[in-house]
Amino acid sequence: MSAVRPRAGLTLRPNWGCLAGLAIAELRHGRRRARARTLPSIAIVVFLTCFVAAADAYAQLxxxxxxxxxxSPVGFVQDPTDRSVQFVVEQPGRIRVIQNGAVLPTSFLDLQSAVAFGGERGLLGLAFAPDYATSGRFFVNFTNTAGDTVVARFVRSGNPLVADPSSRFDLRxxxxxxxxxxxxxxANHNGGNLAFGPDGFLYIGLGDGGSGNDPENRSQTPSEWLGKMLRIxxxxxxxxxxxxxxxxxxxxxxxGPAGTRPEIWSFGLRNPWRYSFDDPAHGGTxxxxxxxxxxxxWEEVDYxxxxxxxxxxxxxxxxxxxxxxxxxxxxxxxxGRRYGRVRVSRPCARARVPWPILLRGSFRARVVDRVHDRSGGGGARVESHRAHRRIGRQPARHHHLVRRRRRWRVVHRELRNGEDFQGARSRFDGRF
Incomplete structure (x- = not known):
């Protein structure tokens, strides 16, 4: 993979201590016409930020x-209580443990008997409660054997590297x-991501129920949870x-509209496979x-x-x-364009850049890396783009999202995202 080169004329200084996070290979996901792939042996890679520009620039990865x-890993989650431990969500139904770079033989949690795996179904999301250190609670999102979405709560056992399967409680x-x-x-558009926001609430992204073009218009139906972002x-x-x-x-x-479910945070989503918060703990908004x-x-990125x-x-x-x-x-x-629009700089306004940002191909993942941006520009967005097999890193200023797409760099396969203990972002890739 070629490095993302900083702009010409900028002075670079070594920064060997920067770890941009762990990255894991995984399945292609989301689009109905895409064929799911099972990878029998998949490797995890670490992206290292080797140099940092003294001004607004891009780190080399x-x-x-x-x-x-x-x-078939689809998620990577840092243990919030132990820097040396990360958890990998495997789509067939296991959560694996990585400790000091080694995959442990014992799973953190094994739900294979309860999970329907295949295509866009499976064990899809994991999030640790903000008070995990004391409560031991965590939440998973998976497709049950009937093909429906379950969000379940568990707690860890006396061994912090093993969950207590008997603690399972499915939210009602x-x-x-x-x-x-x-x-x-x-069978498609399951969504699956789970994330706690800075407000301490759990955000659950649900697809529109699948098929194509949302045949029952569920994403616009107030009484449906599907096609929505939930906040509980x-x-x-x-x-x-x-x-x-x-x-x-x-x-x-x-x-709001009559009959709207109170759990709904926003309407009108097709398949919000991944989403991320610009974490205030790392200087985000x-x-x-x-x-x-x-x-x-068209692909949509909603800010x-x-x-x-x-x-x-x-x-x-x-x-x-x-x-x-x-x-x-x-x-x-x-x-969309008006309701999701945000303030942009004057040059961008002149260019009439639409918001949400629209990309051709399939846009799979979006995160904000506050740790390894040294530009003083408020963080960098790290992105993956399946159709053209690219990843890129762009400043968190809104108008750069389109203007700097030329800075994508080619990788081998579609990628996913993770976050390490410091909030650094990662990429998942299956070939090297």
Whole structure:
């Protein structure tokens, strides 16, 4: 993989101590026409930031073999209590442990008997509670054997490298008597990511239910959880019958379209396979950045300033900023281009750059690396792009997202993201 070169004329200084994070190979995901691949032996690589520019520049990234022997990994999560430990989510249903660079033989959690694996189904997400050090709680997102989405709570055992499988509690949706799953009508567009925001709440990205062009318009149906971003408070006692409560600040708790589920944070998503927060703990703004997989022509990256829920990102009425299926009006507006727009610099405004940012191909992952940006420009966005097999690193200023796409660098396969103990971002790749 060729390095991302800084601009000419800038002085570089060595920075051998920077670790840009672990990266893992994984399956191709998301688009209906994409064929899922099972990789029997996959390696983890570490990206090292070898030099840092003295001004606004891009760090050079290099890869080295770190670990191997994983099966279809789709996620990498740092143990928040131990710098030497990371967890790898394997799509068939296991969470593996890496300690000091070695994959341990004993899984942290094995859910293979409870998981439907194949295509876009499987064990898809993992998030540790903000109080994991004391509560031992963590949450997983997986497809059950009936093909539906389950978000389950577990706690670790007395051994911090092994979870307690008997502690499983499946969240019950819509109240204590609600189902312990979210029905998925088709096999694709499961979403699957889990992330705790800076506000301490759990964000759950759900796809539109699958097939193509959201045939039942679920992403715009207020009573459907599908095609939405959910936000819930899971900091509840074990005895809570639902396993969560709705935050009082959720935007549709007491308003919005009639019949809107109070758990909904935003509408109009197709398949938000991965999303990330610009972590304030590392100098970020707290913004939410969502990579929403497109249908055929346009990809969408949604930038949401902190605490700005209640948006409608437009799917299926629009694909990105472009009209798509317009036979049924959206639940509410404005949509996409206007509703998701943020302030940009004057040069970008003159160029009429749309927001959300739209890319051809398939945009898979989006994170913000605050650790290894030394430009003073407020962090760098690290991105992966499947259709053209590229990764890139761009400043976190909004208008650079389009203007600097030329700085992508080619890698071998589609990538995913992870984050190490310091908040540094990583890439997953299956060939070297």
């Amino acid at each position: 290099r890869a080295q073999l770190h670990a191997s022997g994983l099966t 949706w819509g109240g204590a008597g609600g189902p312990a799953f979210i029905t998925q009508p088709f 408070d899971v900091n509840v006692p074990d005895a809570n019958p639902s396993g969560y409560q709705v935050p009082s600040t959720n935007p549709f708790l007491s308003g 707290g913004a939410l950045i969502i990579a929403d997989v497109g249908q055929n022509h 949401e300033p902190p605490n700005r829920g209640g948006r409608n990102y437009g799917w299926r009425y629009r694909e990105g900023a472009h009209d798509n299926v317009t036979s049924i009006p959206p639940a509410f507006g404005p949509l």
